[in-house]
Amino acid sequence: MRIMLLASLALMSATPALAVETATPAAIERAPKEGEVLRDSGARIVGKVARVQASGAVLAIVGSQTVRIPAETLSIVDGKLVTTLTKAEALKQK
Numbered sequence: 001m002r003i004m005l006l007a008s009l010a011l012m013s014a015t016p017a018l019a020v021e022t023a024t025p026a027a028i029e030r031a032p033k034e035g036e037v038l039r040d041s042g043a044r045i046v047g048k049v050a051r052v053q054a055s056g057a058v059l060a061i062v063g064s065q066t067v068r069i070p071a072e073t074l075s076i077v078d079g080k081l082v083t084t085l086t087k088a089e090a091l092k093q094k
Contacts, residue, residue, distance in 0.1 A: 028056075
């Protein structure tokens, strides 16, 4: 039994650990702020930030709807909050 345990430990230490990749959104230079205007990449207004979630996503008022804009679509461009989504795409978010 002891030999089997030692052999198992030797095999485990000889086996390289598998690298685990996690998808984390790229950090933006500052956090979005409640009340901030959200624009698309063409500088057109998409909506207004109602709430910033812990995940980095924002809840935004787009038209008359509240939609969740994923953190991975957000960036700061020239000090303004920008999403890669268009207004039409934003309205399709849940």
